[in-house]
Amino acid sequence: MHVKHWDKCLSLIKKELSPQSYKTWFKPIKPVKYKNQILILEVPNKFFYEWIEEHYLNILNNSILKVLGISGKIEYIISKEKEEIDEKKKIIELENQPPKITRFNNLNESFNFNSFVGGKCNSVAKAAGERICENPGKNPFNPLMVYGGVGLGKTHLIQSIGNRISNQTDLSVYYVTSEKFANQFIESLKENKLKDFTTFYSNVDCLIVDDIQFLSGKEKTQEVFFNIFNQLNLNRKQIILSADKSPVELNGLEQRLVSRFKSGLTVELEIPDFKTRSDILKHKISVDNINISNEIIDYIALQVDTNIRELEGVLISLLAHSTITKSEIDLKLTKSIIGKIVKDNNREINIKYIQEIVSKYFNISIEDMKDKARKKEIVIARQVAMYFSKDFTNNSLKSIGFHFGGRDHSTVIHAVQSVNDMIDTDSIFKKNIHEINRRITNN
Ligand code: ADP
Ligand code: MG
Numbered sequence: 001m002h003v004k005h006w007d008k009c010l011s012l013i014k015k016e017l018s019p020q021s022y023k024t025w026f027k028p029i030k031p032v033k034y035k036n037q038i039l040i041l042e043v044p045n046k047f048f049y050e051w052i053e054e055h056y057l058n059i060l061n062n063s064i065l066k067v068l069g070i071s072g073k074i075e076y077i078i079s080k081e082k083e084e085i086d087e088k089k090k091i092i093e094l095e096n097q098p099p100k101i102t103r104f105n106n107l108n109e110s111f112n113f114n115s116f117v118g119g120k121c122n123s124v125a126k127a128a129g130e131r132i133c134e135n136p137g138k139n140p141f142n143p144l145m146v147y148g149g150v151g152l153g154k155t156h157l158i159q160s161i162g163n164r165i166s167n168q169t170d171l172s173v174y175y176v177t178s179e180k181f182a183n184q185f186i187e188s189l190k191e192n193k194l195k196d197f198t199t200f201y202s203n204v205d206c207l208i209v210d211d212i213q214f215l216s217g218k219e220k221t222q223e224v225f226f227n228i229f230n231q232l233n234l235n236r237k238q239i240i241l242s243a244d245k246s247p248v249e250l251n252g253l254e255q256r257l258v259s260r261f262k263s264g265l266t267v268e269l270e271i272p273d274f275k276t277r278s279d280i281l282k283h284k285i286s287v288d289n290i291n292i293s294n295e296i297i298d299y300i301a302l303q304v305d306t307n308i309r310e311l312e313g314v315l316i317s318l319l320a321h322s323t324i325t326k327s328e329i330d331l332k333l334t335k336s337i338i339g340k341i342v343k344d345n346n347r348e349i350n351i352k353y354i355q356e357i358v359s360k361y362f363n364i365s366i367e368d369m370k371d372k373a374r375k376k377e378i379v380i381a382r383q384v385a386m387y388f389s390k391d392f393t394n395n396s397l398k399s400i401g402f403h404f405g406g407r408d409h410s411t412v413i414h415a416v417q418s419v420n421d422m423i424d425t426d427s428i429f430k431k432n433i434h435e436i437n438r439r440i441t442n443n
Contacts, residue, residue: 005039005067006031012063017056020323023289025052038073039064049076107166107175111159117283119276122153125267129157133164136171136206136238141265143229143239147246148269151309154242157269158208161240171205179214182221194224201228206238212261213243216252226257233260277301277311284315292318292329299331303338314338349392349440351385351403357439358385361432370405383415384433388440390416 006029014022030042043049052060064072118126128141144161146154162173176184188197201207207228215222232239243250247258247266272280278301285292304311317337322329359366362381369382382404389400390412397409404412422429 002031002034002039005034006041008067009039009060009063012066013056013059016059018323018326020319021056024319024323025056032077037068037071038075039068040075040077042077042079044079046078049078107159107162107173109163111156112163113160115283115287116153116156116160117276117280119272119279121270121272121276122157125157125269128265128267129161130164132161132238132240133168136165136169137236139238142236143233143241143261143264145241145243145247145261145264145266146269147243147266149244149271149307151307152269152271153308154244154269155210158210158240158242162206162208165206165238172203173206173208174201174204175208175210177210177214178212178221178225181209181225182215182218185221185224198224198228202231204232204237206240207232208240210242211244212241212253213245213250215257216250219254222254222257226254226260229257229260239264271305272308274301274305277305277308280308280311281315284312290315290319290329296329296331296334299334300338351389351393351395351400354388354392354440355385355403358388358436361436361439370403372405383418384436386412386415387419388436392440 010026013026017026025048028044028048031039032042033040043052060074064074113126113130116122116126125146128144132139132141132144144158146157148154159175162175165171166173185194185197188194209225215225229239241261246268247262250258278297281297281301284290285297300311300314304314314334314337318329318334321327321333321337327333355366355369358381359369362377362384364378364381368378369385373379386400386404389395389403390397393400395403397412400412401407401409419433423433
């Protein structure tokens with residue numbers, strides 16, 4: 001019923017919008033319920049419905065009026081809230097009938113192997129994940145421990161494994177972040193339901209715990225997790241874990257826990273190389289049917305070398321900008337967006353980077369800059385690079401001196417003073433400094 005209503009609204013809305021806007025803003029909305037002439041729509045996040053209310057309210061209201069009549073209304077629910085409600089419901093259902101367990105999973109279906117692009121950075125982890133699915137629990141990769149920095153695909157990969165197991169078998173798969181696990185544990189203590197809590201977890205066939213670094217320092221939670229872990233392990237249930245660091249680097253975790261984590265396969269997700277970054281972008285635009293040239297894809301892949309979440313972020317912003325301004329995604333827009341959302345936050349401005357920019361600007365080699373040469377142009381370039389190193393990095397004077405051929409800290413102080421003097425007295429020099437500053441910060 002609600003689906004039909006919403007489909008009718010959509011067909012009216014579609015006529016009013018460009019295909020791109022329609023796809024970006026209306027396709028992701030899901031009708032959840034229709035009751036008392038109120039149609040409840042699920043949107044991905046708060047920003048989403050604010051945007052719709054702000055930009056498409058008339059179009060939306062007109063369609064509601066036509067389909068639901070004058071007293072028809074809509075309400076929004078945010079996906080995440082819904083997920084949490086659903087999950088609570090599931091736990092309650094299970095708690096009411098322990099230890100019988102029904103098949104269920106609480107995974108995000110969009111995290112699957114089809115959408116997980118392979119590359120050198122994740123080949124081992126991905127292959128291990130696929131192997132696990134062939135025989136969950138009874139394979140050499142139990143537990144599987146995936147680690148790596150933010151935005152490198154840990155959650156995506158471990159959920160892909162969970163989804164595949166859930167689709168191919170009738171095993172129950174449960175995904176939880178370690179933070180949530182800790183909260184559930186505390187909650188169960190408060191409500192005198194510790195037994196239900198442990199029974200629940202001991203009955204899961206495949207347990208996926210994301211971001212276990214948050215268990216650090218939480219001794220009681222670690223203890224209960226240790227017991228659940230052992231119980232599941234004993235029963236040859238599959239356990240999959242993720243962390244932002246390798247097990248040895250995880251501080252604040254009990255040793256016995258760490259050694260358990262390492263008893264299966266520990267594998268790192270690395271920063272993707274250029275080819276993989278470009279493959280990921282190409283995959284995403286082909287799925288979403290977005291029109292972007294290869295030149296731009298390669299430019300993004302070249303510039304955004306931090307993590308995959310950021311790659312996606314650039315793509316989403318580009319899309320949003322081009323829909324809002326109804327303009328094409330060209331190199332100029334791409335550059336300005338990357339400059340805004342990536343460079344400023346993440347491009348680490350270090351001494352080496354400054355030396356590169358300054359040496360290019362003055363057309364002087366970095367070796368000369370570090371060497372003893374006393375030629376005026378070289379001295380100036382060297383001083384300017386020192387000046388910016390002082391300005392943009394947290395290196396001490398001593399360390400800056402060290403990076404310029406082992407010079408003394410007083411040389412750096414002198415360089416900073418000279419540059420300041422020249423800025424005050426020489427307007428052309430001042431312009432040069434501005435330009436170099438702009439290049440360093442990429443503004
Ligand atoms: P992490 O958990 O390591 O912080 P996520 O799994 O949340 O990272 O990944 C960040 C974003 O990048 C997600 O939107 C995810 O879908 C995407 N992503 C990560 N790895 C890949 C990949 N190999 N192929 C396609 N998308 C990926
Ligand atoms: Mg994650």
